[in-house]
Amino acid sequence: MTALLSTKGLSLSFGGVVAADAIDFELHAGERLAVVGQNGAGKTTFINICTGYLKPTSGHVYFAGVDITGHSPRDITLRGVGRSFQLPQVFGEHTVRECLLIAASVKSRKRSGWLLPLDQAVDADAGDATLELLQLGARAHDLAGALPEGQRKLLDVAMALMGKPQLLIMDEPTSGVSTDEKHGLMAVLMRALDERKVTSIFVEHDIDIVRAHATRLAAWIAGRIAADGPPEQVLADPAVIRNVIGE
Numbered sequence: 001m002t003a004l005l006s007t008k009g010l011s012l013s014f015g016g017v018v019a020a021d022a023i024d025f026e027l028h029a030g031e032r033l034a035v036v037g038q039n040g041a042g043k044t045t046f047i048n049i050c051t052g053y054l055k056p057t058s059g060h061v062y063f064a065g066v067d068i069t070g071h072s073p074r075d076i077t078l079r080g081v082g083r084s085f086q087l088p089q090v091f092g093e094h095t096v097r098e099c100l101l102i103a104a105s106v107k108s109r110k111r112s113g114w115l116l117p118l119d120q121a122v123d124a125d126a127g128d129a130t131l132e133l134l135q136l137g138a139r140a141h142d143l144a145g146a147l148p149e150g151q152r153k154l155l156d157v158a159m160a161l162m163g164k165p166q167l168l169i170m171d172e173p174t175s176g177v178s179t180d181e182k183h184g185l186m187a188v189l190m191r192a193l194d195e196r197k198v199t200s201i202f203v204e205h206d207i208d209i210v211r212a213h214a215t216r217l218a219a220w221i222a223g224r225i226a227a228d229g230p231p232e233q234v235l236a237d238p239a240v241i242r243n244v245i246g247e
Ligand SMILES: Nc1ncnc2c1ncn2[C@@H]1O[C@H](COP(=O)(O)OP(=O)(O)O)[C@@H](O)[C@H]1O
Pocket: 014, 017, 018, 019, 037, 038, 039, 040, 041, 042, 043, 044, 045, 046, 220
């Protein structure tokens, strides 16, 4: 079976810092991969290369068998790779519902969509269904900028889902959210991804969340994947215990 996402020898250095060190990686459809690692280990760099925000010094990224190395973020999004950000990229001056419609119109190649009334530009029903799926229906007419962090995270994912991704890569979807709220937030996110049959990668620091939601775990240490496999196996790896869990 062709991997959904794979990398070969992916490397990137910033000055003297090796942020990605010859990374070979494969992800298959249906997986829910959690990524752990200390701050600075290279998790976000890997995501940025895979989604076109950074170009690697060497190596390749493949999506569904196609070499997408160095393609633009927009091209990679249109191919079916969505992402959400550690700091949610929502349009704070617009309502929650408008944010979804803008996200959909940008991704549907309708350049003129920016100039049309939003309800005509895209399928408004799809936007409303996605808001309900992420439990944001009651906030539809509130300004995105007024949402608490947890709901802003959900909105960022809702916007990514409007592009109908096959794969969604989420950089720290629970950061900035209280421990009490994290599990509920992840439950809503994961149920939504299941329903839309979206494969996922998520960066997460909370090991309880990893145990509850990941089918596979990869641990980043100094620009490399130091351990990768079933969560319990990776969490028992001495290098992971030393470098990641004991951080
Ligand atoms: N745009 C950049 N310019 C210079 N150095 C960077 C840049 N992005 C990341 N780095 C460095 O690369 C390393 C990996 O960073 P990052 O991928 O953000 O780690 P993580 O997401 O695991 O915390 C760090 O040493 C960081 O300082």
